[in-house]
Amino acid sequence: MSYVLAKSQNDDIHKAGECGGAVTSILKYLLDEGIVDGVLAISPCDDVYDGVPTFVTDSEDLIKTAGSYHCAPTMIGDLVQKYFFDKKVAVTAKPCDMRAIEELITRHKIKRDNIYVIGLNCGGTVSPVSGRKMIDLFYEADPDDVISEEIDKGQFIIELADGSEEAVKIHDLENEGYGRRTNCQRCDVKIPRKANLACGNWGAEDGWTFIEINDEKGQELIDGAKKAGILETKTPAQGAIDGRAKVEGIMIKMANKVQNAVYPTVSEMDEWSRCISCYACRDVCPICWCFENCELNKPYFKDETNIPPTPIAFQGVRLSHMSFSCVDCGQCDDVCPMDIPVSLIFDKLQKKYFNRTGYVAGVSDDIKPPLYSPEKTEL
């Protein structure tokens, strides 16, 4: 594991990128050299609140994926699994994406050799709808005028077309029920250390990207991109490394505070009686991969006359299948048409499982989640 500061040698990418365009440059290197068949990254669609996963095969098109989008909480782990199993792909991944990819690798749904993961540090994402509302309420700007947003030093910062910036403390926003998504507030994995590289601006000076190289594959990427003349690197000062560690520490501390709150059980929450059995939470879950073979589709659990379903026979079954591998991506919350805080329970069960076994989904080095292992041990 080592650290470098990097920036793009290509002027267009340097300008378009969030902090020096290092990520886009590395992706360009991978495509140009033919190391991968394509790149899966997020590109904006209508505005900054609208990020769409895009599969890029021509490096000229990469420029539109440059920049970061905090209001586009999409998941790419399941896309890789569904559509690119036999392809060599490079993906950009925030920590929960990386954790999902890691869990899918242990389930043999993604081939480790086929995938290059450029990790992105993440302090949390904001849902598009509440993002717009929040900017309308707490900022003087019109949500449509925002050209870029950033989370830095505990503040949510927006940048307007005329170059002016406005910032509000995340803490204040979250007290009012806005700010980051609730699962992001709980999340304590801020740097994707299982990815080949973990990139971000924490600790970096302006115009540079701070990169943590996590493994040999990552080192090869940096060396290769440098050799191809597309990436410029330098060794970061100790101050930069410390600064980055400090930001991470503060983020984790904030998360721990939220985790320590006491959450009600399913039976204590009225929200669960709103369930309409639409299965959207299951379909969007990056860990749930059985699809048609899902046990919930079996005649002994499929019950179309009983709505809302008995929670234990619906979410209980899903919990028993994969809650120990829940990566807390919050997709189930996002898609639930009845606004049930689904991820709350799944994350809670994964934390319980962690207390029993020490297994953190997508972070621990175990070859299999302990529940599956043939070992002769009791909990």
Place this chain on the structure above:
Amino acid sequence: MADDLKIVGLLCNWCCYGGADTAGTARMQYSPNIRIIRVMCSGRISPSMIFKAFQEGADGVFVGGCHIGDCHYDAGNYKWSRRSKIVEDILEEFGIEKERFCHEWISASEGEKFQRTMEEFRKELNKLGPLELD
């Protein structure tokens, strides 16, 4: 009321089922509330089977397997013992008291232990009364 309580018992073919058999042939009296389902190994019991039993109206679920080290299939009961912890964690979330779910290692010769376990489990359930799910 005690007679109406329903217990679903999932018993491993090689040990606990034999234990129930031993209790029966020795004419030991135990609670008739239990409905026994024979499975080949406690390791093949998935949490969803427990949940299904509760959903269908069981007031308590009992799982019996071989003693640790005695599994006919080498490690099935280790798998079950780990899984049972997950079941406990999940039941707690859904407002089902953890006393309603019980598992025990009983060998084929331990008819008396089977009888005692059943009696104790029924007494526990008597205290809790019927299960009401939303």
